[in-house]
Amino acid sequence: MSLSQTPLGHTTINGHTVRFYPSPLPGPDYPWHVMGDLMDALELPDHWQRSAIDKFTQAWPEHCRTIAVADSTLAIGSSLCGLGLLEWLSTENGRKIAEERDAFMDAMSLGLARQMKHLPPAEFETICQIAAARHSQGAGSA
Secondary structure, eight states: OBSOOOOOEEEEETTEEEEEEOOSSSSSOOOEEEHHHHHHHTTOOHHHHHHHHHHHHHHOGGGEEEEEETTEEEEEEOHHHHHHHHHHHHHHHOOOOHHHHHHHHHHHHHHHHHHHTTSOHHHHHHHHHHHHHHHHHTOSOO
């Protein structure tokens, strides 16, 4: 568990707020999402959520963390974890999740930009390329 953190921002998916936090990994990375928020937004049953978070944490420990916020703790997941859930819902359950996926991706991109806004444009572009490469390789978190 890390020190108490402040969210980078949030998005609304299906009327639910999904919060994003800075990545716990070193170097440039997309923000991480609150796993329960995304599952609420996808209208997954509460009893399924706890089990799913536990399974994600066991299967992908490098993509799941617990952070302290105010008076509680939150399970956060990398963008790969969130996109994996969205893809699973689409392919295994046949759900149409294009709008949810687009909202999730837009929020991650804005969160990355918010973290890097102080950088000169050329350095920001380089960091975006590194994060995109990390994402496409499935390494780290992005």
